[in-house]
Amino acid sequence: MAPAQVDFVPLIPTIVVTVTALAVLLLGLWLRGEQGIWLAAVSIAGLVAALVFLLGLAGPAVSERRAAFDGMIVADNLSTFFGAVALVIAILTILLSEHVLLIERFSQGEYYALVLLTTVGMLVLTAATDLIVLILGLEILSISLYVLTGFARGRLGSEEAALKYFLLGAFALGFLVYGSALVYGATGTTTFGQIANVLRAPGASSPLLLIGLGLLLVGFGFKLSFVPFHMWTPDVYEGAPSAVTGFMAVGTKAAVFGSLLRILTEAFPALRAEWAAVLWLLAILTMILGNFAAIAQRNVKRMLAYSSIAQAGYIVLAVIAADPLGRAGVMFYVLAYTFMNLGAFAVVVAVADRGDVGTTLDHYVGLARRSPILALAMGVFMLSLAGVPPTAGFMAKLFVFTAAVRAGYVDLAIIGVLTSAVATFYYLRVIVAMYMSAPAEEPAPAPALRVPGPLLALLVIALVATFGLGIFPAVTGDLVGGTLALAK
Amino acid sequence: MIAPLSYYLILSAVLFSIGVVGVLVRRNPLVMFMSIELMLNAANLTFVAFSRYFNTIQGQIVVFFILTIAAAEVVVGLAIIVSIFRSKATIDVDQVASLKG
Amino acid sequence: MNADSYVAIAFWILAIGMVLAAYAVVALPRIIHSALALVLFFFQIAGLYVLLRAEFIAAVQVIIYVGAVTVLFLFAIMLTNRSYAPDSNPANRQWIAAGVVSLGLLGTLLATLGRQTWPTGGQVPANATVLLGQLMLGPFILPFEIAAILLLVAMVGAIVIARES
Numbered sequence: 001m002a003p004a005q006v007d008f009v010p011l012i013p014t015i016v017v018t019v020t021a022l023a024v025l026l027l028g029l030w031l032r033g034e035q036g037i038w039l040a041a042v043s044i045a046g047l048v049a050a051l052v053f054l055l056g057l058a059g060p061a062v063s064e065r066r067a068a069f070d071g072m073i074v075a076d077n078l079s080t081f082f083g084a085v086a087l088v089i090a091i092l093t094i095l096l097s098e099h100v101l102l103i104e105r106f107s108q109g110e111y112y113a114l115v116l117l118t119t120v121g122m123l124v125l126t127a128a129t130d131l132i133v134l135i136l137g138l139e140i141l142s143i144s145l146y147v148l149t150g151f152a153r154g155r156l157g158s159e160e161a162a163l164k165y166f167l168l169g170a171f172a173l174g175f176l177v178y179g180s181a182l183v184y185g186a187t188g189t190t191t192f193g194q195i196a197n198v199l200r201a202p203g204a205s206s207p208l209l210l211i212g213l214g215l216l217l218v219g220f221g222f223k224l225s226f227v228p229f230h231m232w233t234p235d236v237y238e239g240a241p242s243a244v245t246g247f248m249a250v251g252t253k254a255a256v257f258g259s260l261l262r263i264l265t266e267a268f269p270a271l272r273a274e275w276a277a278v279l280w281l282l283a284i285l286t287m288i289l290g291n292f293a294a295i296a297q298r299n300v301k302r303m304l305a306y307s308s309i310a311q312a313g314y315i316v317l318a319v320i321a322a323d324p325l326g327r328a329g330v331m332f333y334v335l336a337y338t339f340m341n342l343g344a345f346a347v348v349v350a351v352a353d354r355g356d357v358g359t360t361l362d363h364y365v366g367l368a369r370r371s372p373i374l375a376l377a378m379g380v381f382m383l384s385l386a387g388v389p390p391t392a393g394f395m396a397k398l399f400v401f402t403a404a405v406r407a408g409y410v411d412l413a414i415i416g417v418l419t420s421a422v423a424t425f426y427y428l429r430v431i432v433a434m435y436m437s438a439p440a441e442e443p444a445p446a447p448a449l450r451v452p453g454p455l456l457a458l459l460v461i462a463l464v465a466t467f468g469l470g471i472f473p474a475v476t477g478d479l480v481g482g483t484l485a486l487a488k
Numbered sequence: 489m490i491a492p493l494s495y496y497l498i499l500s501a502v503l504f505s506i507g508v509v510g511v512l513v514r515r516n517p518l519v520m521f522m523s524i525e526l527m528l529n530a531a532n533l534t535f536v537a538f539s540r541y542f543n544t545i546q547g548q549i550v551v552f553f554i555l556t557i558a559a560a561e562v563v564v565g566l567a568i569i570v571s572i573f574r575s576k577a578t579i580d581v582d583q584v585a586s587l588k589g
Numbered sequence: 590m591n592a593d594s595y596v597a598i599a600f601w602i603l604a605i606g607m608v609l610a611a612y613a614v615v616a617l618p619r620i621i622h623s624a625l626a627l628v629l630f631f632f633q634i635a636g637l638y639v640l641l642r643a644e645f646i647a648a649v650q651v652i653i654y655v656g657a658v659t660v661l662f663l664f665a666i667m668l669t670n671r672s673y674a675p676d677s678n679p680a681n682r683q684w685i686a687a688g689v690v691s692l693g694l695l696g697t698l699l700a701t702l703g704r705q706t707w708p709t710g711g712q713v714p715a716n717a718t719v720l721l722g723q724l725m726l727g728p729f730i731l732p733f734e735i736a737a738i739l740l741l742v743a744m745v746g747a748i749v750i751a752r753e754s
Contacts, residue, residue, distance in 0.1 A: 502695065503611050545717060548645075563743045
């Protein structure tokens, strides 16, 4: 029994984040209340260290793949990019939730440890090239998010959201595991590379394999909340604490899309026609229903939930394209989505304030007067989500639609553009509420909203990134690898 | 000659479908979760059956990891279910829908 | 009645028993009966693993599933004390949709599984358990370590949720 080709280098970022999580968990026993700031500092330090290792390691790895453990995990362009995005998301989430933990008196040690462990799940998931490692990474990510969702134990909504998220996640796990079993049966292996080799032989794709792939796509559909698997999303997004909702909306999208991209292009390139057809249908349903359902929402968190469903529909366009431009499209869109959505949730957290209650549209009426910074920031993020030119959202949508058109899916691009037009309605409605409509009866001048330091830092970072990515997308050139291809 | 492989696969397909029905029909989260365990066990049975007919041990190793995942899910899931019961008398999923927009 | 027919008889007894137990888990009105049906189901699956010459997995199945998982279920049932009531297991109205989805799923599965030609089972390596251990700490060392992190997350999560604030 030859020992595995043990190569821990691709795993260094994962190990660093795990050790940080354990350290924060222990430190949490002594540092309470105001000293919690040190926990945040240790967490961010660990994440930055992991990011340095990841990008440092990426130097040679970006060009050539560095498989390890008999091809079960890999360090390549895809895993480096999505790993970096996962680490950035975690850092921004810690900035986002630092203030919330104080006013809600959550136990900070466990909260930061769970955020870090979710990041470990994301790092493992995007680097996994084996079905077992993929499912394990996905489970680490999901279980820590179930717990984070149910963190506000005082509030019933939070526990119910955790219950719903847990049941749907376990249901998706059932499909993923049974799909993997059928794929194992059809190909005799669970490693992506070997699956692709088996499928290279002519006539290798049996109906059993197609059903296995179908069930895997159902599992991924639940995790990415594609329509008809999206029923759980609005309730969970509304019930969870706003900081966790933002982390969940952005984190799972980035990691699971990275893994979906990898499994489809590396394990099942031979079945491209089949899975492209399935994703084609899911993309259309998701884009249309996601956007139209969002119009009816009065609660901003529920609206952002449907908006995240619709945005997932746009990213699927680039996954279907699956050529280098498509891969770059997925990467760029996920990066842009991270900043604009986390920025929007920063404003939601600031407005909702204690008890996470102020999340309906009426709480945003006249926000411009109460806090010009928040109103401006929210305005920019809404415009970016809608895809208005100078912002990253516009560049991301342009990228994704170009990739779809170049891959021959003109119909998808058209539906994408039309549904984006529909989407601008409910995004602009928030801006209108903030700036134009004065509150009906003039209560005592509403107290100016104080924006805590770390939240302000997050807003600034998100704004800079939203405009930066929008105006010079080539800045991500080498890592995204295909951005310049867009210009051709 | 032992029972042919297709018997085991058809049996696990039936069990998987019963599990799916259980999750979609039942409203009590505990029964929904038991149905999910049925689905996971159907997948385990498929893995072991294929591993037996491929004469390898690899399928059985995967079953170990699925057992670990199922155990982790049970621990967290039941913690959530019990903690919800402490703050509300009933744990019927439809009545638990105070979130409906 | 040579050995093969005994194996066939054992298989059919276990198979039919399992389908009935699985149906009982889903269909019984009282949730306490569902949990007991689940215990029976796990035992029968362990029996099938023995038939498939995976004795170690059968033992682990009994220990983990019957020993730990169902016991946790029974704890949860006891703690949510309305579970003795006859209507403790209400069905929701969408059983038509559920029926359509699962029959469609079952139909496609049976169609493909039935027609596929399968290799006939050869000789299983004798010392399967030894190989299992070597494989677990050899090529599968990575999932082994990641599963450790997963169990840590589950423990931290369960404590955080179930802790009295």
